[in-house]
Amino acid sequence: MLLEIKDIHVHYGKIAALKGVSVEVDEGEIVTLIGANGAGKTTTLKTISGLRPLTRGSIVFDGKDISKVPGHKRVLMGIGQSPEGRGIFPGMTVVENLLMGAYARRDEVEKDLEEVYDLFPRLAERKDQAGGTMSGGEQQMLAIGRALMTKPKVLLLDEPSMGLAPMLIKQIFEIITEINRRGTTVLLVEQNAQQALQVAHRAYVLETGTVVKSAEAGALLNDPQVRAAYLGGGAEAAAGPTA
């Protein structure tokens, strides 16, 4: 098991955001966390990457307990994240943003830079544009590219489809599949359950800070409860999973 989250509890002040979430991610998988607003998806990711402290439970990565390791050290261990709202450095150019991804690394970055440009040709075209002046879709590509520059073993993606046009969403999900095919494990948080379940191998459903369901992604696509709650239910969802 590459990443194992064991019964984590996270509090914002006195309010419990996570009440015992357990998630496992195996090497090479795409795992998705789906759920409504406020279910604790983003908090889970932030806790894994070290932006939030946990009050109970543990996070084991690559066989080591990293619950107490500061966030910036987890990056070197191999946890890369594209944060909620993209978190682009607005004043830095595309290249500078990507190089920030390699900030903590001491080795050669040229090859990885080329690989990111290969995945996102759009970024290569806009190398010298300031991150803040790019469109939402381009910023999302930049956020994912920048996370890849940290050479992650597991890539955490927080709502990559948020605020994007349907065409772009499709493109982003294709790229996520491609990243995974090239050997990076992906933990994906999404509200767009339909898309997420189609690319993922396994999925967890979060509701108000707890995991209410976990299964193969394909099985969840056909699950009547999940369909009713997250896939719009009815005839449309019934036609969906055949693809």
Place this chain on the structure above:
Amino acid sequence: MNDTTNRNPLTRLRDGYSSFSDSLHDRWATAPRWARWVVYLVLIVVAIILPADGIGSFMSPYTDWPTLLFFPIGGYILLAIGLNVVVGQAGLLDLGYVAFFAIGGYAMAIFGTKMHMDFWEILVVGVLLSAVSGIILGAPTLRLRGDYLAIVTLGFGEIVRIVAQNTDYIGGPNGIGGIPHPPTLTEWTVPDNGFFDAIGLGGVQPFKYGALDGKPYYYLMLLVIVLAIIFSKRLENSRVGRAWASIREDEDAAELMGVPTFKFKLAAFAIGAAIGGAGGVVYASQAVSIIPNNFPFILSATILAAVVLGGSGNLPGVMLGAFLVAWIPERIRGLQEYRVLVFGGVLVLLMVFRPEGLLPSRRRKAELAEGEGGMGGLGAEVGGPVTVAAGEVGE
């Protein structure tokens, strides 16, 4: 927006200035190395002849010009360079910056009068002491962000002043008198011949620190300012500067890139404090006596205004801002009690005219455009007091 015909003249003036400062910026960015050195050299020569009487009679008809150049002008510029490290580079809003200036000033006063140390020794000790106090202030408070940090630093500035006011060992509200001047380095006198007389510097002893002539102190301040500029500029273009920029633009994202954000924020505080402390030592070495009320909150606010007005994050900008904030109230002293009103009006006008500052950095503009406010914690999402990275709790 593209409709140029019916815009008011003020907008046109503003756009004109904006494109002028942009083209200046581009020219500088692409200028060859030698051209830059020529500009640096010219600026230093201008700075050296600046205290001349001929310039002073226009710049400062009401006050002794060299003394004015030493403080507030020189002092504010040095403090603005220091505060710019904290606010402009790392994006941390510090409202208690005057505390470090006070610590430097009191270091000079205490070590000079009670331990009879020499100015140059105290300069080193004072800078170190200020840096340490920056770390002491930063360590518990830098876990806060934005407004919360601002309030705590404001409190720190007040604590330092009030402690000084209530500590008998350092004179309480009467402060410390009889602070020694720096030792004379050399009696060397600028030759009294035609050229130097013409520019008004003939007969000046630039390295003899007496009670009357303000020029030697100005040159001392100038030296410290130049050192601070070199130091700050080198930091800006280094790995440290990149880390600060990332923290300023998005602190969480910076942590996700493997930047040890807490350490770098602490470093920004310590370095900013060290520069402020240097300013305090130099200031006290001329002032003969200092009292706690030399270090009021309004000084922190004024320096912050200088940084924002000039163009937070851009060194020439913040220096220009500091110069204006220090100079305008003295220049309009003839307006008597109305001068503060006029000064306030000028500040408001300048901010309406140039919200991004007089000489903003290109990067800062992009940050502003993105809506983060371009001031790190000030404009960005404000985390509550519990926003602490996991590892920092464990340590």
